[in-house]
Amino acid sequence: MTRWTQELLDEAQALAQASRYRSALGKLLVILDVYPDQPETLKLASSVVRLGSRRTTDAAPGEALEPQHLFDSRLDPVFCSCDAPGCEVSWVSAHHMLEDYAGATITNPLGARCPSCDLTLCRRHLPIGESGLAGDCERCGALLDAAPPPNGRETNQTPRLNKRLVDVIVLVEGKRPPAADFLTELCGNVMPDVFEDAPHIHGLNERKFKGDGYDLGLIAAFTADDAYGTDDYDVRVYPGHQAGRRNRRWVIVKIFENRPKHVDPHNPATGA
Ligand SMILES: [Zn+2]
Numbered sequence: 523m524t525r526w527t528q529e530l531l532d533e534a535q536a537l538a539q540a541s542r543y544r545s546a547l548g549k550l551l552v553i554l555d556v557y558p559d560q561p562e563t564l565k566l567a568s569s570v571v572r573l574g575s576r577r578t579t580d581a582a583p584g585e586a587l588e589p590q591h592l593f594d595s596r597l598d599p600v601f602c603s604c605d606a607p608g609c610e611v612s613w614v615s616a617h618h619m620l621e622d623y624a625g626a627t628i629t630n631p632l633g634a635r636c637p638s639c640d641l642t643l644c645r646r647h648l649p650i651g652e653s654g655l656a657g658d659c660e661r662c663g664a665l666l667d668a669a670p671p672p673n674g675r676e677t678n679q680t681p682r683l684n685k686r687l688v689d690v691i692v693l694v695e696g697k698r699p700p701a702a703d704f705l706t707e708l709c710g711n712v713m714p715d716v717f718e719d720a721p722h723i724h725g726l727n728e729r730k731f732k733g734d735g736y737d738l739g740l741i742a743a744f745t746a747d748d749a750y751g752t753d754d755y756d757v758r759v760y761p762g763h764q765a766g767r768r769n770r771r772w773v774i775v776k777i778f779e780n781r782p783k784h785v786d787p788h789n790p791a792t793g794a
Pocket residue numbers: 604605606609610611643644645646647
């Protein structure tokens with residue numbers, strides 16, 4: 523671990539101890555921008571997420587964690603996710619917090635995993651024994667682990683990069699450009715990095731998409747600014763659609779400045 527990493531980690535630790543979970547998470551996310559798998563950072567992040575997002579959190583004013591913080595794709599590796607078909611529940615298990623308390627029992631776990639066949643289930647899909655503890659695996663009969671290490675989660679977010687987001691184009695299929703509240707909701711759900719970098723956001727529409735709209739998105743970006751076609755920018759296009767009955771199609775174009783946002787000054791490789 524470099525000194526830069528250690529210093530950020532120490533700051534995050536101190537903030538977490540002062541119940542300033544949102545600020546602590548902010549420091550940890552900077553490390554994860556540069557080192558997405560850094561183990562001590564992921565470990566502390568899982569504690570911060572648990573402490574800062576419970577209903578009974580002791581967070582300082584303005585320091586509780588809201589869904590938009592928890593959806594951050596940099597946190598995917600600290601989450602457990604349910605294997606039941608169609609279930610999208612994810613949670614942070616007590617695994618890391620309990621490492622120092624061997625043999626602790628957990629009542630009413632958020633979920634559990636079978637140590638023998640790896641089946642992972644959320645609370646709703648879990649067989650709970652009479653004592654309120656996790657029961658046996660319904661697939662292989664082994665005793666379930668109520669505080670398993672994370673198995674990661676999949677989100678429907680557009681990928682984020684360690685690059686500054688400068689411009690966003692949301693192109694929807696239909697007769698009208700997207701309304702402001704639609705854009706706000708879409709940002710919260712699939713690209714919370716807009717709240718961090720405050721890019722321009724353009725809402726456009728196209729009557730009928732050809733294919734999934736990927737090419738239309740790319741054209742919209744190059745029309746917005748010629749420079750987006752140069753090496754100074756990194757343009758990413760993500761076709762998608764609204765969930766549910768209306769199923770409105772969209773294309774999100776994220777335009778990043780083509781250089782690292784966070785650099786570890788003690789590790790030249792991270793500036794490349
Ligand atoms: Zn489930």
